[in-house]
Amino acid sequence: MARPIRIAGFSGYLGDRRSALDEAMAGDPVDVLIGDYLAEFTLAMLSARHRSDPSRGYVEYFLTQLAPHLAAIAERRMRVVVNAGGFNPAGLAEAVRGLIAEAGVDLRVAHVEGDNVLPKLERLQADGHDLASMDTGEPLAAWRGRPVAANAYLGGWGITAALRSGAEIVVCGRVTDASLTVGPAAWWHEWSRTDFDRLAASVVAGHVIECGPHATGGNFSGFTAIPGMVAPGFPIAEIADDGTAIITKHAADGGAVTTDTVTAQLVYEIQGPRYLNPDVTAHLDDLRLRQVGPDRVEVSGVTGSPPPRTTKVALFAPIGHQIVTTLYVTGLEVDAKVALIRQQAEALLAGADAELDVFALGTVAEDPQRQWDATAQVRIMATAADPEPLRRLVSGIGELYLSSVPGFFTDTAARQAATPGTRIDYWPALLDMAAVEHVVVLDDGTRIEVEAPAETEKPFQPVHPEPTERETGETRRVPLGLLAHARSGDKGGNSNVGLWVSDPAAWPWLRGLLTTEELRRLMPEAEDLEIVRHEFPNLRAVHFVLRGLLGTGGSSNLRVDPIGKAVGEFLRARHVDVPVELL
Template identity: 65%
Template sequence: MRDRAIRIANFSGYLGDRYTALAEALDGDPVDVLAGDYLAEVTLAILAARYRRDPARGYVEYFLDQLRPHLATLADRGVKVVTNAGGFHPAALADAVRAAAAEAGVTLSVAHVEGDNLLADLGELAVAHPLTHLDTGRPLSSWDTTPIAANAYLGGWGIAAALAGGADIVVCGRVTDASLAAGPAAWWHGWDPGDWDRLAGAVVAGHVVECGPQAVGGNFSGFTAVPGMTRPGFPIAEIAADGGCVITKHARDGGTVTVDTVTAQLVYEIQGPRYLNPDVTVHLDDVRLSPAGPGRVAITGATGSPPPPTTKVAVFGQIGYSVVNTVYVTGLDVDAKVALLREQLGRDRPDGVELDVTRIGVPAEDPGSQWDATAAVRIMATSREREPLERFGLSTRIGSLYLQSFPGFFHDGGGELAVRVRPRIDYWPAVLAADVVPHRVVFGDGQAEDVPSPPQTSIVDQPEHPEPDGEPEGTRLVPLGTVAHARSGDKGGNCNVGVWTSDPAAWPWLRRTLSTAGLRKLLPETADLEIVRHEFPHLRAVHFVLRGLLGTGGSANLRVDQVGKAVGEYLRARLVPVPEELLEGEDHR
């Protein structure tokens, strides 16, 4: 056990995050561990298709390219690296890292964590376990799709065991995002698996930094006040022995860390006040945030209880193919133009081909330029089989309409229309007893160590919060974003939206305004959806889960905003009645 806090620097929030981030983290403020998160649910779907084509790979090669130039520096400084870039084949990535180190003449110990990939055993598991859908409760046997991937969410104790065994680099598959911080913190401080409050604090820290620049102003509704947004840096979590932490960033980098940027990440992609993880159930409603100096925010008060007896298994299967293109509509009679386009493209469609035509935007009145008068029209064709979609020939149909469709019909002349059809991958979030999921660490010499299940589990329900009522008086209609921040994201087929205010005086108004009924009025597309609502008074936040808004998941739904990242900003643009006293003076967001 060490006296000082462990400093964990994130260098990736998703596959495709800034390539130079690992180098930046090494060149920045001193840290003990570099953590790279690559496996969003959509990313898993992409890697699943790659793994089918070449079972020798299936890992994130982007990470290996980022890492290779810095192996000597890591060895010299003793900085550890943990990542879930192993994807579907962490053993292969671990071997590739060892080969790169040998080529560079560097001695580094590399271990990998495995057990999450359950595809080979899925049929046998399904005999004893229904693998019910997390939201609907339906058994996996009712899914009319052949699974191509199945990965259980593992906790952080495998990472802790790998580091305790001397590993310098730990390669994982599908561990939870927060495990990339919780595992190193447990190793550093010598925690026990039953240290629920400490583990809860580390999971909170990991959740805040897992998405990289989002914690320092990226994707933040208050971005106009964030310095250095051209190139925001990556966050650092300083996790103390009691589980409390400070979130900060490399001092030289752009962006900022404030109570609001941390709140944005706390309410992002959660189930509710009870944040379920394989190692601990976190009680997020106990969390407190406070400034701890320039660019530093302290997180305290996190409490934990035993984790649930089940874990989530991300199951993917191919449900067909798709092709998508975009054209543009300008000026008057926009709805009639889009209707004509839909009718023309839909004529003589082969059986099984579905067409989704979505207008994006509304031309301005009395536009100041041609582009102010223009809206996009996104056209997606899908089918279960490849052949009908190829025979449909979406790009050819679009290209044939220039002289026979609406006036002003065009597509971007600087780019070609898409011809190649792409696989559509569906998502089934299954629930499986955690104690049947293997969890082991494999070291470079082939020695393996099994990771035991948690010493205790419990089922904890999400709290229920009463719906507020009452209407404010003396109000003015303004965009919700005038007085509130928001952040939205995806949890499978559900979209979550967190809305909060920085102004204590605005909190009673915000919670009354954002009742479930109030949200339905502001987001008409939720009219027929189940909505789960929770309050976080200490954060002055209201959190919603919009069940089914994203269909069955980001990799398969037909929405243009595929994973719901813009829903929060849409909500902030809606006009709401705000009391005049809340609009006086400075920005109250």
């Protein structure tokens, strides 16, 4: 098509706003609706449903979202692409066909499969694929867990093939988040598999809109200046044939699209300037943003190169049990009170092979005006291979009301966990794409195989030297967040954080300030970790990857913020020396 394709998101994760598809259908005209439901841990949860009932394992509420709009989708000749198929894309595709039959409309459904490699793990290892951990380099055979989910990340060409074959609704399992955008863009503009610059640009556009309201003010450090934050709208990407994209939103919805809200999503959950996908490697170095109108940001300058030969495989396995309970301490001697509670919890777990974490959340005011100003929450988390010690711990905590610290109380209106939950460990691996089946199944049963990319290259991240000199003049010590925005997230056991400034005059200062050593000072929790630092001058951003901050992944570490979503906001609260002229 000569004009840009308009792709609108309506889901950013499993559990996102149920009304989003209603909002998108009532909003501005679009060509394709995409729904992203999967995070790294989501498939493990869906696999449990699939094991207990083979007819399930997909995102069931997608059917509720879709059903009222089938007639309008057919009338407007729209396309819908989702990864809600989870562990059972064929099952969801069949359920959608049932809804279509009930509605009496003419819509064709295809699904994409092949990402589930769990049944093939033994054969793959026998064939020489060791599925080594991306974090430790150890082969899968050394893992303590027995996998219950193993899904390879597929690219967008299966989606393209389904759309080219006439499907109006495409149900996927674990394709990459950006593939939901890449596939429709390649279909619309008839791109080839070697149009790497165009494909890379669509990957970037897909990355911006994949998390829904993240691009319109949600989870944005400048949220106080964004209108309509009660319900920020979902974004739209208008992608031209050359890959240049305009990020916008439905005009009537809340939120805003600015260069800062788009930057926030661009630096989210990346590992550096090379953004790897199964179809292309996107180079973010030369990316440029430009505000071209109200709620309209142009994304240009993206270049691409061949993809890596491998794709990521997310494996999950149960490794025991875990439980969390909370109570409160008030007033003076908080440290001593927490120490006694820790000792009592340790005594309750005596003799058990368990891991215990006890600490206070927050600090109390020096001269509190309210009781709650003098109160801190104490979080007690424990893990063990056997659930029985954890039950004993929670029961024992409930017996401490008369024999623990002064002022001991719990929130009796909040239900405390009594039954330990399953602890799930994460293993990120790489697998040659030639060993992964990537198949499109049309509504008549026709199967279309999508070949692995013919042209690949070894991936690498550029190295950016650390700043060595800073001339700041007169300074004032203030919170970093007075000048800098931040956004952080997770990739397995690693947390990333990007910090940037809106004011071009502040960029040399931010770049010079945020060295690796300064980050270690600002975040003592990361003092002994491997830290990777990159710069994005066009975004006025410094980006860090904190390797191992999240243990082996969000599903198994003991942090209160298990997937690092608040790391950026913590750093913004730290005090640094800022040139007075910038203030």
